[in-house]
Amino acid sequence: MPLNTARPKNVPPHQRRALLTGATGYVGGWLLAELLRGGWSVHTLGRRACDHPGVVTHLYDGGIASVSCAVEAAAPDVVFHLASAVAIDHTADGVAEILAANITFPTLILEAMASLGCRSFVNTGTSWQHFDGTDTYSPTNLYAATKQAFEDVARYYVEAKAFNVLTLRLFDVYGPADPRRKLLPYLVGAALRNEPVVLSPGLQTLDLVHVSDVTSAFLAAAERLLTSARGMEVFPVRSGEVVSVRDLVDRIATALGMTVDAKFGGRPYRDREVMKPWDTHATLPGWSPKVDLDSGLRQLVTVARQQASDDDTV
Incomplete structure (x- = not known):
């Protein structure tokens, strides 16, 4: 018979156990820190070791x-799955990696959980699963399609294996010290270096969510699974404030107290550019965003300026 590592629900926060994928990523790192602050025992699973005190790392070999x-050692109350292979525009050479990371890897986790008696899984989806901005599924790119494909796989485990899977579909996540190649770090970094920024015409709109709010959404999702799990659920993680790229540049300039030399129209829109983010009224119970965009931008700018100053003194 399979070893059953399941634990009773309503485990006190300081005794909770988590298995986290994507811990070496930007959002995963924030979530890891918050779990540790909350007293969780945390194990991580991924291709790269997580060099963080107090964390047990397990390496995934495919x-x-x-x-x-990893699942047996962690004996998790909740598995947080944040690892993914993100590609806005994929290449033929990258297809195998996208499929392996976004479908095969999490499916193996669910299969291991089923054998070991663990049933609570927080999944990460994307607003790009709604290219047309409505609740209808319409994948923006292959990455979004693989996110939907895994949700379909997860439904099998919910219906056949009594899993509880809660998916958080993330919008544009931003925050301080973000090393990813994203729009906001590009704009702020270029402005601080007095370099022009080459942009599309800038009429597309974004829903930007601060990374601390995203982190709190994952914790709220775990709480829901531990106290009132309901099979298969999907919720957006959005700020509710939609801003055009043109307006965003102006607000960054205000936060910087300087002009951003934006060359609008210097490049075309991408193929299947999302012009309007998913417009949904669904909300994750027990969660709401706390950081407004202007406050978040000021924080981002402060940290970026400090990093630039530190780099100059090295």
Whole structure:
């Protein structure tokens, strides 16, 4: 018979156990820090080791055995799955990696959980699963399509194996010290270096969510799974404030107290550019965003200026 590592629900926060994927990523790193602050015992699983005090790291080698070992050792109350291969525009050479990371890897986790009696899984989706801005599924790109494909796989485990899976579909996540190649770090970094920024015409709109709010959404999702799990659920994580790229540049300039030399129309829109983000009224119970955009931008600018100053003194 399979080893059952399941634990009773309503475990006190300081005794909770988590298995986290994507811990070496930007959002995953924020969530890891918050879990540790909350007293969780945290194990991580991924291709790269997570060099963080107090965390047990398990390396994924592409096979089920490495996943099963991690799940058994972690004995998690909740699995947080944040790891993914993100590609706005994929290449033929990258298809295998996208499929392996976004479908095969999380499916192996669910299979290992089923064998070991763990049933609570927080999944990460994307607003790009709604290219047309409505609740209808319409994948913006292959990445979004693989996110939907895994949700379909997860439904099998919900219906056949009594899992509870809660998916958070993320919008544009931003925050301080973001190393990813994203619009906001590009704009702020270029402005601080007095370099022009080459942009599309800038009429597309964004829903920007601060990384601390995204982190709190993951914690709220875990709380829901531990106290009132309901099979398969999907919720957006959005600020509700939609801003055009042109307006965003102006607001960054205000936060910087300087002009941003934006060359609008210097490049075309991408193929399948999302012009309007998913417009949904669904909300995650027990969660709401706390950081307004202007406050978040001021924080981002302050940290970017400090990093630039530190780099200059090295």
